[in-house]
Amino acid sequence: MEALQWRILPLLTMIASFLLFFYFQYPSQQYPTNCSLLPFQHYWIASKHIVTPQGVISGAVEIKDGKIASIVKEEEKHGKIKSENVIDYGEAVVMPGLIDVHAHLDDPGRAEWEGFPSGTKAAAAGGITTLVDMPLNSEPSTVSRETLELKIKAAESRIYVDVGFWGGLVPENAFNASALEDLLDAGVLGLKSFMCPSGINDFPMTNASHIKEGLSVLAKYRRPLLVHAEKVQELESNLGVEDGSNNPRSYSTYLKTRPPSWEEAAIEDLLTLTKDTRIGGPAEGAHLHIVHLSDSRSSLNLIKEAKSGGDSLTVETCPHYLAFSSEEIPDGDTRFKCSPPIRDAANKEKLWEALLGGHVDMLSSDHSPTLPELKLLDDGDFLRAWGGISSLQFVLPVTWSYGQKYGVTLQQLALWWSERPARLAGQKLKGAIAIGNHADIVVWDPDVEFDLDNEFPTHVKHPGISAYLGTKLSGRVAATFVRGNLVFEEGKHAPALCGVPILAS
Numbered sequence: 143m144e145a146l147q148w149r150i151l152p153l154l155t156m157i158a159s160f161l162l163f164f165y166f167q168y169p170s171q172q173y174p175t176n177c178s179l180l181p182f183q184h185y186w187i188a189s190k191h192i193v194t195p196q197g198v199i200s201g202a203v204e205i206k207d208g209k210i211a212s213i214v215k216e217e218e219k220h221g222k223i224k225s226e227n228v229i230d231y232g233e234a235v236v237m238p239g240l241i242d243v244h245a246h247l248d249d250p251g252r253a254e255w256e257g258f259p260s261g262t263k264a265a266a267a268g269g270i271t272t273l274v275d276m277p278l279n280s281e282p283s284t285v286s287r288e289t290l291e292l293k294i295k296a297a298e299s300r301i302y303v304d305v306g307f308w309g310g311l312v313p314e315n316a317f318n319a320s321a322l323e324d325l326l327d328a329g330v331l332g333l334k335s336f337m338c339p340s341g342i343n344d345f346p347m348t349n350a351s352h353i354k355e356g357l358s359v360l361a362k363y364r365r366p367l368l369v370h371a372e373k374v375q376e377l378e379s380n381l382g383v384e385d386g387s388n389n390p391r392s393y394s395t396y397l398k399t400r401p402p403s404w405e406e407a408a409i410e411d412l413l414t415l416t417k418d419t420r421i422g423g424p425a426e427g428a429h430l431h432i433v434h435l436s437d438s439r440s441s442l443n444l445i446k447e448a449k450s451g452g453d454s455l456t457v458e459t460c461p462h463y464l465a466f467s468s469e470e471i472p473d474g475d476t477r478f479k480c481s482p483p484i485r486d487a488a489n490k491e492k493l494w495e496a497l498l499g500g501h502v503d504m505l506s507s508d509h510s511p512t513l514p515e516l517k518l519l520d521d522g523d524f525l526r527a528w529g530g531i532s533s534l535q536f537v538l539p540v541t542w543s544y545g546q547k548y549g550v551t552l553q554q555l556a557l558w559w560s561e562r563p564a565r566l567a568g569q570k571l572k573g574a575i576a577i578g579n580h581a582d583i584v585v586w587d588p589d590v591e592f593d594l595d596n597e598f599p600t601h602v603k604h605p606g607i608s609a610y611l612g613t614k615l616s617g618r619v620a621a622t623f624v625r626g627n628l629v630f631e632e633g634k635h636a637p638a639l640c641g642v643p644i645l646a647s
């Protein structure tokens with residue numbers, strides 16, 4: 143016994159000193175598991191253009207253990223910051239990281255379309271620090287506690303940025319309050335449903351009664367319902383079958399199959415339900431969010447009216463509706479196919495007007511990629527090709543570039559891409575450069591122009607299907623911080639994937 147002790151003791155001492163040596167050599171504070179390209183966790187980001195809710199300031203943001211510890215104005219900097227831990231970005235813009243509340247990463251089950259690793263790597267390179275994944279296009283769809291658990295498992299250790307999840311409201315669970323509560327208790331940030339076929343078999347559409355039920359459950363949780371608002375209406379013409387103008391390679395043919403009246407009809411239905419969300423109404427606490435609005439005429443007027451009546455209602459549009467117009471879409475170029483469709487130039491102008499006027503609340507990517515074969519790029523058949531735009535990495539430069547003409551400000555970008563999306567997704571510690579918030583930050587150069595060509599380093603799985611490929615953009619993302627970790631800088635990603643799944647509690 144004693145002999146054994148004498149042999150083990152020196153061995154233990156040796157192991158202990160070995161561990162101590164490594165601890166002091168590489169203290170965990172100093173090298174946080176490769177999550178960050180920076181060697182420290184307490185530092186300052188300095189710039190002449192820091193976008194805060196109170197305005198754009200020159201100064202520095204103090205970051206400590208992943209949070210924003212203080213914001214120091216230029217004139218107050220002296221003596222308040224340790225110069226060796228300052229990253230000075232000069233004239234570059236320091237803004238809250240983008241929060242994309244509408245992305246389809248198709249994982250698990252259809253990861254060959256995108257997947258968590260490539261999708262979130264692209265997000266990090268594009269200045270998106272949080273995204274909320276849609277419940278459909280993965281296999282299975284996220285419609286129950288079990289299927290949410292599969293999502294979380296697919297995301298864990300495989301994401302470069304933080305990812306939350308919307309759950310699906312489908313006929314199968316809509317009248318089953320305990321199933322919906324189970325899904326909400328498991329942590330989805332809210333629900334999402336379709337008022338037209340979604341294109342995915344295990345994600346059937348809902349009608350007004352399903353949505354009413356969903357809202358009543360959501361009211362208790364104070365989480366939103368997101369709706370794809372298009373309702374199939376009988377088409378007025380027979381698409382020019384008689385006059386021969388129904389060429390499936392022509393974008394105008396596709397446009398005629400999904401007229402603005404579809405959006406209008408869906409929104410009319412929805413607004414009969416959102417009245418209940420008013421203060422004192424039976425669904426007070428519930429909130430309805432209309433995703434990817436394209437029609438800026440009648441649909442938007444209905445939304446404006448309901449909002450002014452006190453309905454708890456918000457609406458998003460996407461960069462592709464603001465950047466492109468139907469007249470310019472080349473024959474056969476199915477990269478531009480999405481639903482609702484991109485409409486004419488006059489519609490686009492009115493959409494900008496509504497965004498600038500505060501009637502459209504926020505922006506989202508609706509990144510919905512697929513396999514290049516399913517885009518039928520060779521055939522160019524708009525009626526049969528997969529509908530969905532691939533854009534995730536480019537939404538910041540796209541919004542900035544196409545917004546120049548309208549005098550878009552940095553403050554507006556932060557509102558549309560961070561502050562309001564954070565509120566929709568219930569993320570109180572995200573969406574603004576403010577003391578106590580997560581240090582989720584994008585640093586970018588508004589004046590740097592680049593050609594988005596085949597040479598440009600893109601990280602989405604299938605860059606060739608992006609409608610933005612071949613355009614010239616301004617606004618280059620220089621660095622992205624997620625909870626204080628420098629996850630992307632100058633084309634390089636941090637070695638470890640340290641994004642975390644975000645669950646509502």
Ligand SMILES: NC(=O)NC(NC(N)=O)C(=O)[O-]
Nearest residue numbers: 246340341480481510529530
């Ligand atoms: N199944 C989809 O990804 N659909 C999406 N497709 C688009 N937007 O064309 C969507 O959000 O409706």
Ligand SMILES: [Zn+2]
Nearest residue numbers: 370433434481
């Ligand atoms: Zn949709």
Ligand SMILES: [Zn+2]
Nearest residue numbers: 244276508510
């Ligand atoms: Zn979508």
